[in-house]
Amino acid sequence: MLALGLGAGVPSAAGQTTPRARNVVLFIGDGVDDHQLTIARNYLLGADGEFVFEAFEHRAAAKVQTVLERDPRVPVYVGDSASGGTAIAAGVVTSRGRVATRAGTGEPVSTILEQAAAAGKRTGIVTTSSISDATPASFAAHVRRRWCQGPREMWPTPTDPRCPEDLKANGGLGSIAEQLAGSGIDVLLGGGYRYFDQPDEDGVSVLRRASDAGYRVVRDAAELVETSEVSGKLLGLFGDDTLPVEWVGEAGGRARPLQLTEWGQVIAPQPFGCVANPSFGTRPTLQAMTRAALTRLESAPDGFVLMVESASIDKQAHAGNPCGQIGETRALDEAVRTAVAFQETHPDTLILVSSDHGHSAQIVPWPSLFASRQDAQYPPGKVARLLTLEGGEMAVSYGTNTTYLEEHTGTQVPVYAQGPGAAAVRGLIRQSDLFGIVRRALALE
Amino acid sequence: MLALGLGAGVPSAAGQTTPRARNVVLFIGDGVDDHQLTIARNYLLGADGEFVFEAFEHRAAAKVQTVLERDPRVPVYVGDSASGGTAIAAGVVTSRGRVATRAGTGEPVSTILEQAAAAGKRTGIVTTSSISDATPASFAAHVRRRWCQGPREMWPTPTDPRCPEDLKANGGLGSIAEQLAGSGIDVLLGGGYRYFDQPDEDGVSVLRRASDAGYRVVRDAAELVETSEVSGKLLGLFGDDTLPVEWVGEAGGRARPLQLTEWGQVIAPQPFGCVANPSFGTRPTLQAMTRAALTRLESAPDGFVLMVESASIDKQAHAGNPCGQIGETRALDEAVRTAVAFQETHPDTLILVSSDHGHSAQIVPWPSLFASRQDAQYPPGKVARLLTLEGGEMAVSYGTNTTYLEEHTGTQVPVYAQGPGAAAVRGLIRQSDLFGIVRRALALE
Numbered sequence: 001m002l003a004l005g006l007g008a009g010v011p012s013a014a015g016q017t018t019p020r021a022r023n024v025v026l027f028i029g030d031g032v033d034d035h036q037l038t039i040a041r042n043y044l045l046g047a048d049g050e051f052v053f054e055a056f057e058h059r060a061a062a063k064v065q066t067v068l069e070r071d072p073r074v075p076v077y078v079g080d081s082a083s084g085g086t087a088i089a090a091g092v093v094t095s096r097g098r099v100a101t102r103a104g105t106g107e108p109v110s111t112i113l114e115q116a117a118a119a120g121k122r123t124g125i126v127t128t129s130s131i132s133d134a135t136p137a138s139f140a141a142h143v144r145r146r147w148c149q150g151p152r153e154m155w156p157t158p159t160d161p162r163c164p165e166d167l168k169a170n171g172g173l174g175s176i177a178e179q180l181a182g183s184g185i186d187v188l189l190g191g192g193y194r195y196f197d198q199p200d201e202d203g204v205s206v207l208r209r210a211s212d213a214g215y216r217v218v219r220d221a222a223e224l225v226e227t228s229e230v231s232g233k234l235l236g237l238f239g240d241d242t243l244p245v246e247w248v249g250e251a252g253g254r255a256r257p258l259q260l261t262e263w264g265q266v267i268a269p270q271p272f273g274c275v276a277n278p279s280f281g282t283r284p285t286l287q288a289m290t291r292a293a294l295t296r297l298e299s300a301p302d303g304f305v306l307m308v309e310s311a312s313i314d315k316q317a318h319a320g321n322p323c324g325q326i327g328e329t330r331a332l333d334e335a336v337r338t339a340v341a342f343q344e345t346h347p348d349t350l351i352l353v354s355s356d357h358g359h360s361a362q363i364v365p366w367p368s369l370f371a372s373r374q375d376a377q378y379p380p381g382k383v384a385r386l387l388t389l390e391g392g393e394m395a396v397s398y399g400t401n402t403t404y405l406e407e408h409t410g411t412q413v414p415v416y417a418q419g420p421g422a423a424a425v426r427g428l429i430r431q432s433d434l435f436g437i438v439r440r441a442l443a444l445e
Numbered sequence: 446m447l448a449l450g451l452g453a454g455v456p457s458a459a460g461q462t463t464p465r466a467r468n469v470v471l472f473i474g475d476g477v478d479d480h481q482l483t484i485a486r487n488y489l490l491g492a493d494g495e496f497v498f499e500a501f502e503h504r505a506a507a508k509v510q511t512v513l514e515r516d517p518r519v520p521v522y523v524g525d526s527a528s529g530g531t532a533i534a535a536g537v538v539t540s541r542g543r544v545a546t547r548a549g550t551g552e553p554v555s556t557i558l559e560q561a562a563a564a565g566k567r568t569g570i571v572t573t574s575s576i577s578d579a580t581p582a583s584f585a586a587h588v589r590r591r592w593c594q595g596p597r598e599m600w601p602t603p604t605d606p607r608c609p610e611d612l613k614a615n616g617g618l619g620s621i622a623e624q625l626a627g628s629g630i631d632v633l634l635g636g637g638y639r640y641f642d643q644p645d646e647d648g649v650s651v652l653r654r655a656s657d658a659g660y661r662v663v664r665d666a667a668e669l670v671e672t673s674e675v676s677g678k679l680l681g682l683f684g685d686d687t688l689p690v691e692w693v694g695e696a697g698g699r700a701r702p703l704q705l706t707e708w709g710q711v712i713a714p715q716p717f718g719c720v721a722n723p724s725f726g727t728r729p730t731l732q733a734m735t736r737a738a739l740t741r742l743e744s745a746p747d748g749f750v751l752m753v754e755s756a757s758i759d760k761q762a763h764a765g766n767p768c769g770q771i772g773e774t775r776a777l778d779e780a781v782r783t784a785v786a787f788q789e790t791h792p793d794t795l796i797l798v799s800s801d802h803g804h805s806a807q808i809v810p811w812p813s814l815f816a817s818r819q820d821a822q823y824p825p826g827k828v829a830r831l832l833t834l835e836g837g838e839m840a841v842s843y844g845t846n847t848t849y850l851e852e853h854t855g856t857q858v859p860v861y862a863q864g865p866g867a868a869a870v871r872g873l874i875r876q877s878d879l880f881g882i883v884r885r886a887l888a889l890e
Contacts, residue, residue, distance in 0.1 A: 033479065033480070034478065034479045034856050034859075035478070035479075035480065035803070035854065035855075035856040037857070038508070038856045038857045042522050042855070047508060047510050047520040047522065048508065048510070048875065050873050054506075054872065054873040055872060055873070056872075057871075057872075059504070059505075059506075059872065060504075061479065061499075061504075061859070065492050065493070074837060075487075075491065075492040075835060075836075076837065077487050077833075077837060078808055078809065078810040078814075080814065096814075159817035159818070160817065358480070358807075358808075362803075362805070362844075362854045362856070363803075363854055363855025363856065364523065364852050364854060364855070365523040365852050365853060368846060368849075368852060369523075369541075369850075369852055369853060370846070370849050370850060370852075372605065373604070373848075375848050375849070376847075377846055377847075377848055377849055378846070378847055378848070379844060379845050379846060379847065379852075380825035380826045380844055380846075380847040381824075381825045381826070381844050388520075388522075390520060391519065391520075392519060392521065392522060394522045395522075397844070397845060399807075399824060399826050399842070399844020399845065400807065400809050400824050400842060400844060401815070401822055401823070401824060401825075402821075402822075402825040403818075403820050403821060403822055403823070404815050404820070404822055405815060407809050407810055407813060407814055407815075408810060408814060409480065409807045409808055409809060410480075410483060410484075410487070410807075410808025410809070410810075411479050411480040411807070411808065412479050412480075412482070412483045414479075414506070426504075427499065427500060427501075427504065428495050428499040428500070430493065
């Protein structure tokens with residue numbers, strides 16, 4: 001085993017020595033930006049709180065970059081999980097919706113998990129979404145459009161041309177689930193059973209393909225624990241699609257459009273707190289999945305790369321559900337704690353925490369800064385008033401879409417790092433630089 | 446002169462040595478957060494750009510903290526320039542609207558400029574707002590409410606009780622302008638002439654009080670240059686109140702509420718670019734004021750502390766004017782460049798760049814991520830589409846207030862640092878920690 005800083009360095013381009021990491025655990029908080037983090041921190045830990053990763057020694061801001069599909073020279077200023085995932089996983093700026101393929105040409109791009117596996121490392125993916133959703137897919141699959149999660153999703157719909165070019169019959173690699181089943185990734189834990197429970201072009205279910213490829217399939221938290229001592233590849237599918245979130249708003253509390261009285265005064269929404277989701281069921285928490293993955297990967301003779309995503313921070317922000325996004329940020333923090341505990345006994349582990357794109361929620365003053373004016377002052381979108389655990393009241397506004405789901409935003413996102421190679425995380429970087437930072441830390445180049 | 450790292454260190458609480466700074470230049474971008482920065486950077490420098498301060502060696506995130514006036518134990522999650530300015534200037538968390546006074550009690554709190562002056566250093570304030578506005582005032586005055594800028598503003602209005610308790614006749618320190626005129630601060634450059642052109646309680650104009658206290662008063666850029674060789678205290682008042690901004694939207698372009706056709710389709714706003722403000726007049730730029738202040742302070746026998754604020758990033762965001770806020774962020778960057786050039790010849794200078802609170806603007810996808818749906822998808826607030834200098838198109842949405850000005854937001858804000866003592870800027874800090882960081886860098890404690 002390589003020891004930290006003891007002859008384990010590799011020379012970098014600048015002639016300096018980068019400490020070599022044996023293992024990398026890369027966390028992605030989907031849709032996390034400074035503002036979403038502050039919302040969750042205020043609620044959970046108070047105005048003077050700190051998440052475990054915020055105490056990491058190294059931090060940077062990452063520019064989110066994406067381009068037009070029809071002309072990849074033209075920058076676009078708001079990304080998605082596919083373009084963001086591809087930038088992080090493969091170091092390539094692509095168009096929204098593309099999974100580890102180049103904008104314009106569709107050429108597949110090699111990912112850090114593929115490169116780590118080729119170098120003899122074990123690999124893993126853990127997520128609270130379908131494991132065939134855009135972020136995890138970007139590390140292990142290559143398709144034209146992120147919606148092509150299972151064989152049935154390859155066919156055009158009235159609003160989406162989907163991925164006929166990626167059908168195996170057309171010389172493609174097949175759907176994301178099919179690619180994952182054949183990926184050789186050692187640990188795959190998340191949701192998305194329904195994409196695996198589909199027949200492929202030959203009429204064989206993707207689940208069967210996975211079993212044939214050596215995967216043991218587990219379906220709930222108890223089974224996950226039971227298999228912790230069993231070696232071999234593991235595919236955990238703990239729900240049909242995105243997994244249920246850990247927290248919800250008390251009594252259905254979420255952000256809602258404000259109501260006015262007939263005299264034009266705003267009716268203040270009732271404040272509420274967050275509670276455990278009664279529909280959480282038997283699925284393992286993100287922390288439990290992370291622990292299970294680390295336990296399996298710990299014995300890897302040449303180390304491992306594990307990607308862990310807290311996916312529903314994004315999905316709950318889309319839905320204007322602050323308790324959902326706060327609970328999933330808490331889940332991220334707890335999963336990172338597990339990795340930090342692992343790092344204490346395995347100091348040759350690099351931990352990175354970042355995000356794929358910004359999101360919509362904003363903390364706004366309630367009442368308005370201009371409440372002394374005669375006319376009503378209120379945000380035009382949806383608002384929730386949350387009672388924080390320290391006894392304050394925090395108003396959260398979602399004001400990016402009038403009719404349907406809230407939008408992603410284009411802000412830069414934070415990056416936190418600790419362990420060998422972490423010092424490269426500094427200043428203002430590109431999201432795509434994370435790929436090179438991991439490669440250099442692992443001495444893959 | 447003290448040399449960087451050569452016997453000039455002071456032991457810190459942890460027993461480590463903090464390199465001692467002789468001079469500090471503290472920049473405040475009013476209302477700057479990660480998102481506002483990304484908007485300006487994308488427009489000015491492109492998706493892969495970088496402001497000069499973003500390349501600084503040290504960075505942190507600062508939690509913005511404020512409390513209820515009626516019960517200062519209760520946290521509030523959105524600050525203003527007065528509470529933020531007081532936290533930075535005096536290390537004290539106070540309620541919104543308070544200028545260097547404690548929430549609840551009103552006790553004045555000692556500021557970094559006062560402490561530096563007491564230790565024999567010269568001091569300066571440069572801003573694009575009235576120099577009696579909340580941010581600059583927090584460094585040099587102590588009043589109950591930020592609106593009490595001149596003697597005439599001390600009296601209650603129908604919507605604001607103002608500051609009768611701060612009248613000199615009531616044993617107070619008088620209005621902010623009166624306090625500045627008596628502050629002894631060596632360089633005061635900004636707007637706010639109208640607050641100085643008022644009679645005080647004895648019928649003597651504040652301007653006259655300033656002259657009597659030894660201030661030379663200048664009114665435009667030419668006069669500022671003319672007095673660059675003249676020693677003594679300088680009061681530059683380059684406008685009646687807030688100074689005009691450097692940039693505006695082409696043909697009046699700003700964010701506007703979206704219009705729908707009679708069939709419910711969104712009428713896309715016309716994209717536009719930013720142009721120089723034809724009403725900028727003869728006032729000096731923020732960079733010119735910063736240069737003038739540094740030139741005057743350079744000869745200080747025991748060093749100096751200079752606070753430089755780009756104030757209208759906030760004010761233009763309130764107004765939903767992205768070109769205004771972009772131009773003022775550019776002005777901040779250029780002023781920082783001047784300080785960096787000064788630092789090259791004066792390496793015992795610590796440069797800090799931070800912000801007092803977050804703001805409202807968000808980069809949103811245009812068209813919507815959900816544009817393939819049949820119903821129109823659009824933000825409920827005001828939207829501008831900007832043609833960036835690199836040839837992209839960036840949509841900026843303001844969705845925090847329906848009827849009047851946009852609101853501040855509660856996000857954490859960035860901090861950048863370079864020079865002796867800068868290494869203390871790391872991780873997640875409190876805004877109020879900046880006070881201690883400057884004190885320790887200057888060995889004031």
